[in-house]
Amino acid sequence: MQLHSFFNSSTSYRVRIALALKGLAYDYQPVNIRVGEHRAERYVAEVNPSATVPALQDGDFTLGQSLAIIDYLDARYPEPLLIPNEPALRARVLELSSLIACDMHPVNNLRVLGYLQTVLKVSPEQKDAWYRHWVSEGMKGVERILERHGRGAWCFGEAPTLADCCLIPQMANAQRMGCDMSGFPLSFAIYERALKHPAFDVAQPQKQPDFVTP
Amino acid sequence: MQLHSFFNSSTSYRVRIALALKGLAYDYQPVNIRVGEHRAERYVAEVNPSATVPALQDGDFTLGQSLAIIDYLDARYPEPLLIPNEPALRARVLELSSLIACDMHPVNNLRVLGYLQTVLKVSPEQKDAWYRHWVSEGMKGVERILERHGRGAWCFGEAPTLADCCLIPQMANAQRMGCDMSGFPLSFAIYERALKHPAFDVAQPQKQPDFVTP
Known part of the structure; x- marks a missing residue:
């Protein structure tokens, strides 16, 4: 592969x-x-x-x-299996994954930030405020879903699912961009757990062959 | 329900x-x-x-x-079934659906356009250019996927799938916002077919009880 x-x-x-x-x-x-x-x-x-x-x-x-x-x-x-078959659990995993993959990540990805800077000529401060705004809006939803439906060591139980595969990169980005994560303790606890898990560790940006320091 | x-x-x-x-x-x-x-x-x-x-x-x-x-x-x-079980077909349906749901729609939704206007104070022309840019970028990908993998009357075969459930609202939005769709003939043919299909017809914005004219 x-x-x-x-x-x-x-x-x-x-x-x-x-x-x-x-x-x-x-x-x-x-x-x-x-x-x-x-x-x-x-x-x-x-x-x-x-x-x-x-x-x-x-x-x-x-x-x-x-x-x-x-x-x-x-x-x-x-x-x-990362997307469980049991219908209610599966639905929650896909709901949280979609919230991150559709509502949060796309608005803050490289090409959108690039357009803001090069075409709309926003200032660095405006760009950073944009980034933090969408992270904050999205993380409020993530945290509320985890409060209501989360359980166990990971988002939804004792093993990682697609939801964790989506949450950890999002949290890592938010950390890197200096977003305040103190309002999202459930998400942060999962993030800290993931940092110690070998599969999440080896997947980190700084462990990849094309990594370069900023 | x-x-x-x-x-x-x-x-x-x-x-x-x-x-x-x-x-x-x-x-x-x-x-x-x-x-x-x-x-x-x-x-x-x-x-x-x-x-x-x-x-x-x-x-x-x-x-x-x-x-x-x-x-x-x-x-x-x-x-x-709207998400087929056969692995290769299922993968294509989810790929096209994700392209629309993750890469296209979120960048142009109401809250993002609202932020551009109220916080970043972009002009109506800049907002429209933003909208058309992301529609055009996304539709190029959609059309290329349909060229390579599409078949039959709908995106992927003779029955609508999740991909069509995503494509038609995106096309309708693009039409409403005056985007040029002439470069996307495969997508447009599916859109025109959908307009004549009862399930797609009844789901249209103007057929909903909360519809109001702009």
């Missing part, structure tokens, strides 16, 4: 956690989205038509979009 | 299509996100902790996030 990934992409980070939790080996194919390698003609034509990272190549099968990739990995390599 | 929905919310629109395709009756509970009803204390406490629409109430079970809701409906009311 090959994973097309950028060390600092939190969608790539989600898939790296999933692969590590499943104990799957893969070739790491770096795609430097800071210099637009995800938009290179060959990458779009041969790997990922949506011109994003991550993308997984599993034999002849190539797939983009982190949540679709993790669903695919669950079907093909079900041990451990 | 109750669906908490706003007529003009495209995430609500996705779920309305899914419910109509499955022939499921429901009580329509309007939530006017233009005046912040999704952030009302009672709605957040009793219905949807992520303070968004849509939310589904099915007996005692309440769930937010459109993709999680449609996955839940598939488990509980599998006829017709």
